[in-house]
Amino acid sequence: MTVVFSLEAPYRRAYELHRLTFGQGGPVVAIVAGLHGNELNSMHAVNLLASSLQVQPPRGTVHLFPLVNTFGGDEGVKRWPFDDRDLNRAFPGDPRGTSVERIAAALIEHTEADVCVDVHSGAPHVRELPQVRAPLSGRELDLARAMGLPLVWRRAGEQLDGTGLVGAWRRAGRAGLHVVGGRGITLDTEHSGTLARGLHRLLTHLGMSPAIGPAETVADVTRVEIETHRAPCGGFFVPEVRVGARVKPGHLLGYMQIPIGGDRIGELRAGRAGVVMTVRAWPMVHAEELLVRVAATP
């Protein structure tokens, strides 16, 4: 493990940006996790990959950054604790700027690679099927599909925002992929394992690691192929499905009840056949908040 950047901290030991490097020469891949301090599945996935690369070093070089926001990790929060800034809105950063801007600049400098991956968990209040979000076409979409994750989500605006890490990579001429799985604040070993297999398949696709099991992709969609269910009113949402469940039209996805007393006030049913890609995990909801998403399956 190498410390590639450090920052003096006002009241505890210095912040250190840790990098694990496996192999040597090209091609070069950089994988980042824990930009958000409470996204445990991303960290665990990268550590699982580290264990397998230790046994079987890659052809080429793999740089892993399992936890960027260590101080947020200490405190169980997504953002950088001192000034409550989102590290993933601080790119491309500034070596003479605030703490998050300096960390962002260091991360861009030390992820010089042909292919870069930023791994996240979902927000704490939703659980997401392990997925890769990619542009509508081009090399990044090919790389995204090679991961064989359960869901490929092609999005028109993906990676254009240069204040995010993936956008900053893209502007620097590197291929950048945005991977998400599970929910924040929670370690889900099944989702972490799925994410790790996706990362491994990417290395296989690049000729860097031997093949593992077959692709696990069940849906490859754009926005119009995703059915989004929002809360019809405020209440307590009880899901009846888990992410990854296959549903048919009319399948009960969950219901709304009154928080006090539990009277049922509404039901959610699937309108199309597909796979459940998002499920609300924090049941207290306001009207119009996200409850369930179903991605169309072929």
Ligand SMILES: [Zn+2]
């Ligand atoms: Zn995140």
